[in-house]
Amino acid sequence: MKFDAYDTGGFYDEMISADGSPRPGTELLKEKIEALSLGELAQRQQAAELALMQMGVTFNVYGNEAATEKIFPFDVVPRVVPAAEWNWIERGLKQRVRALNLFIDDIYHEQKILKDKAIPEEVVRSANSLRPACAGISPPHGIWCHITGTDLVRDRDGQIYVLEDNLRCPSGVSYVLENRKVMKRTFPQIFAASSIRPVDDYAIRLLEMLRYLAPENVQAPTVALLTPGPYNSAYFEHSFLAQQMGVELVEGRDLVVAGGFVMMRTTKGLQRVDVLYRRIDDDFLDPTVFRADSLLGVPGLMEVYKKNRVALGNAPGNGIADDKAVYAYVPEMVKYYLGEEIIIPNVPTYVCADGKQRKYVLEHLADLVVKSVNESGGYGMLVGPHATAEMRAEFAEKIQANPRNFIAQPTLALSRAPVIVGDHFEGRHVDLRPYILFGEEIYVLPGGLTRVALTKGSLVVNSSQGGGSKDTWVMAPVRNAVSAQTSSASPLTP
Amino acid sequence: MLSRVAQSIYWMSRYVERAENVARFVDVNHHLLLDLPSVGGEQWQPLVLTTGDRALFMERYGGFTRDNVIRFLAFDAGNPNSILSCLYAARENARSIRETISSEMWEQVNQFYFSVNTMAAQAGSMEAPYQFFSEVKRASHLFDGIAMTTLSHGEAWYFYLLGRLLERADKTSRILDVKYFLLLPSAADVGSSFDDIQWAAVLRSTSGFEMYRKRHAELSPDRIVDFLLLERQFPRSVQYCVVNADESLHAITGTPLGAFQNPAERKLGQVRAELGYAQIGEIIANGLHEFLDRLQRDLNLAGDSIALTFFATEGSPQGAGEGSAAA
Numbered sequence: 001m002k003f004d005a006y007d008t009g010g011f012y013d014e015m016i017s018a019d020g021s022p023r024p025g026t027e028l029l030k031e032k033i034e035a036l037s038l039g040e041l042a043q044r045q046q047a048a049e050l051a052l053m054q055m056g057v058t059f060n061v062y063g064n065e066a067a068t069e070k071i072f073p074f075d076v077v078p079r080v081v082p083a084a085e086w087n088w089i090e091r092g093l094k095q096r097v098r099a100l101n102l103f104i105d106d107i108y109h110e111q112k113i114l115k116d117k118a119i120p121e122e123v124v125r126s127a128n129s130l131r132p133a134c135a136g137i138s139p140p141h142g143i144w145c146h147i148t149g150t151d152l153v154r155d156r157d158g159q160i161y162v163l164e165d166n167l168r169c170p171s172g173v174s175y176v177l178e179n180r181k182v183m184k185r186t187f188p189q190i191f192a193a194s195s196i197r198p199v200d201d202y203a204i205r206l207l208e209m210l211r212y213l214a215p216e217n218v219q220a221p222t223v224a225l226l227t228p229g230p231y232n233s234a235y236f237e238h239s240f241l242a243q244q245m246g247v248e249l250v251e252g253r254d255l256v257v258a259g260g261f262v263m264m265r266t267t268k269g270l271q272r273v274d275v276l277y278r279r280i281d282d283d284f285l286d287p288t289v290f291r292a293d294s295l296l297g298v299p300g301l302m303e304v305y306k307k308n309r310v311a312l313g314n315a316p317g318n319g320i321a322d323d324k325a326v327y328a329y330v331p332e333m334v335k336y337y338l339g340e341e342i343i344i345p346n347v348p349t350y351v352c353a354d355g356k357q358r359k360y361v362l363e364h365l366a367d368l369v370v371k372s373v374n375e376s377g378g379y380g381m382l383v384g385p386h387a388t389a390e391m392r393a394e395f396a397e398k399i400q401a402n403p404r405n406f407i408a409q410p411t412l413a414l415s416r417a418p419v420i421v422g423d424h425f426e427g428r429h430v431d432l433r434p435y436i437l438f439g440e441e442i443y444v445l446p447g448g449l450t451r452v453a454l455t456k457g458s459l460v461v462n463s464s465q466g467g468g469s470k471d472t473w474v475m476a477p478v479r480n481a482v483s484a485q486t487s488s489a490s491p492l493t494p
Numbered sequence: 495m496l497s498r499v500a501q502s503i504y505w506m507s508r509y510v511e512r513a514e515n516v517a518r519f520v521d522v523n524h525h526l527l528l529d530l531p532s533v534g535g536e537q538w539q540p541l542v543l544t545t546g547d548r549a550l551f552m553e554r555y556g557g558f559t560r561d562n563v564i565r566f567l568a569f570d571a572g573n574p575n576s577i578l579s580c581l582y583a584a585r586e587n588a589r590s591i592r593e594t595i596s597s598e599m600w601e602q603v604n605q606f607y608f609s610v611n612t613m614a615a616q617a618g619s620m621e622a623p624y625q626f627f628s629e630v631k632r633a634s635h636l637f638d639g640i641a642m643t644t645l646s647h648g649e650a651w652y653f654y655l656l657g658r659l660l661e662r663a664d665k666t667s668r669i670l671d672v673k674y675f676l677l678l679p680s681a682a683d684v685g686s687s688f689d690d691i692q693w694a695a696v697l698r699s700t701s702g703f704e705m706y707r708k709r710h711a712e713l714s715p716d717r718i719v720d721f722l723l724l725e726r727q728f729p730r731s732v733q734y735c736v737v738n739a740d741e742s743l744h745a746i747t748g749t750p751l752g753a754f755q756n757p758a759e760r761k762l763g764q765v766r767a768e769l770g771y772a773q774i775g776e777i778i779a780n781g782l783h784e785f786l787d788r789l790q791r792d793l794n795l796a797g798d799s800i801a802l803t804f805f806a807t808e809g810s811p812q813g814a815g816e817g818s819a820a821a
Binding site for chain 1: 495496497498499500586589590591592593594597601604605608649746804
């Protein structure tokens with residue numbers, strides 16, 4: 001199947017340049033794929049989907065019956081990230097996470113950044129994700145954001161931006177690992193001939209990081225992953241990660257606070273838990289502190305946590321740093337805490353809580369994407385250029401009624417990547433979510449989840465809204481004359 | 495091991511075993527009827543009685559026709575003991591403990607469920623269901639083999655065995671019970687070739703025909719009952735299942751065999767002792783049905799006490815006591 005008729009449509013394409021030639025690092029991939037007939041490629045696509053179904057790599061769909069499971073649609077043409085570009089991304093992400101972590105710790109302690117007026121106090125105070133109950137807590141080693149999934153997008157001119165930070169319970173890493181497994185089965189020859197950086201050690205690194213959080217006097221810490229249960233949309237991932245780490249997967253009902261510790265109910269009685277990788281939102285963690293109606297959490301958990309008798313990753317309260325309005329001030333945080341310029345820029349963001357910025361937003365609704373700061377998964381969004389006048393008027397009202405709840409950003413022409421559509425390739429918009437672990441040091445998984453908006457023309461990549469995924473191949477730095485020669489002037493972002 | 499996880503393993507394995515046994519009943523009954531075409535439709539009724547779901551069947555269907563019974567036992571999602579329902583439950587249990595079982599086990603039970611689900615939706619499955627039943631047995635054996643060769647033989651494995659063996663003991667006893675009472679309409683039929691074929695069918699439904707023949711020369715009802723109840727080496731006999739379930743239980747707790755420290759060990763030990771010292775002549779003389787009835791009740795009680803000892807998530811006295819010591 002050839003790329004001859006492939007049309008990049010005026011967008012930045014991750015694989016094919018505007019002149020039709022493959023981008024550096026994708027030459028071999030293009031050659032191998034073109035060597036396959038339509039039937040062969042379609043067969044491999046089907047085999048990959050079947051493998052995902054058999055492995056049970058599924059997610060549950062909200063609003064459907066409990067038993068509805070779908071595989072996350074998968075496209076076998078991988079997305080390639082050249083070594084030098086990845087190097088830049090990795091440095092940028094480490095810088096960002098370091099600054100965000102200092103910010104969270106500051107907010108729950110002295111609030112120096114607010115006192116110094118480096119960012120507007122009101123934006124922080126009014127954030128829904130601020131947890132007053134966390135004030136004064138000092139989590140182990142001062143780390144609040146242990147597992148982060150940061151969404152990156154690329155604009156038409158090739159510039160990469162951070163679209164949002166996901167600090168609370170970022171999901172999707174299991175698809176990265178399972179997609180890779182499937183790709184190795186699907187294209188073994190291409191793997192053999194390329195130097196693609198492995199992602200398989202993620203679970204080992206994750207467990208290492210979690211064990212690092214254990215209370216100091218504990219020799220062999222018991223780590224467990226706390227899930228809301230089989231009906232959660234990300235349950236597959238919870239179970240997968242627990243299995244890969246070899247730790248217990250617990251639900252709230254398996255845990256109890258007894259004698260000042262968190263205990264799990266086992267067939268041999270109660271057993272102490274030292275570290276919980278919790279995949280339950282703050283609100284549901286502990287009904288005595290947060291939402292009283294929560295049945296998912298563990299009454300008394302926060303009290304034990306405050307005394308450092310159990311460690312929680314991610315730390316409750318860290319969502320203050322991924323509030324969509326607080327996001328707008330991350331470049332200021334980087335400057336304030338690290339004295340550095342931000343490496344990967346933010347998408348320019350208008351905070352509607354600010355009078356001047358709000359005025360601009362209301363005047364330019366047709367050009368902007370407006371997002372509710374409290375929604376995720378592609379819900380509660382207005383894509384100005386695609387919206388009707390009525391929808392824009394409705395959003396204008398909402399913004400005026402509750403300005404703090406909205407931000408706006410220019411509509412980016414998200415980059416695209418080729419996907420198989422019937423008997424040919426078509427470009428679809430993509431983003432990239434790398435995963436960052438913060439333990440003894442900061443580690444960025446070389447790869448990440450490339451999400452694809454499978455609906456033609458759509459900019460929404462979320463799995464709940466018709467998104468799919470691709471394997472992400474981060475190339476190892478070229479040693480000598482191994483694979484395709486890269487022209488050393490790599491056309492990189494800044 | 496988490497109580498909830500132990501419970502899910504136990505039920506996962508029970509449900510797979512249950513699905514396999516339903517396939518066995520139906521398959522053998524079919525072959526029996528092919529050999530004796532004159533017997534007529536009512537011979538499908540014992541199958542429903544075997545699984546103990548007569549009332550539900552009557553509510554959902556009119557008569558005990560072949561189609562009704564097969565649909566009810568194999569594909570009816572409204573029957574909690576149908577093959578489809580059993581596999582749904584087995585898979586849901588497996589899904590909640592994927593991190594505990596091996597990926598191979600999960601993939602097998604997942605595929606098993608999906609293939610049964612697909613066949614339930616196909617019209618052809620009702621016309622030639624026997625390939626389907628063989629597939630169910632084969633898939634269940636495959637699952638068992640995968641479990642044996644991929645799951646560490648520690649606590650999880652013993653809960654797996656415990657569930658599987660208790661379910662099998664119960665089902666073998668039910669097969670015997672139903673045959674003894676319902677397939678023998680008249681005393682005159684006893685000892686006829688008709689009777690022989692029926693007893694052979696009972697043996698076949700437990701895959702016991704060939705193993706029985708190696709042990710005994712002729713087919714005699716007493717010996718067949720003896721074989722299915724008390725034989726120590728045949729893996730589907732009640733004795734074999736109970737002995738090995740008891741040993742699994744002791745492997746979980748570490749209590750020496752023959753002693754007990756909790757209600758589960760006590761109850762199962764009693765069942766084991768009773769079977770261990772039973773004699774077929776005495777059982778028949780006192781009434782096989784009464785014996786089987788009590789056996790099934792005792793096995794249920796053993797199941798209840800296992801739940802009480804290991805699975806009770808709210809304030810089980812044993813759990814609380816050991817917990818405060820561990821703290």
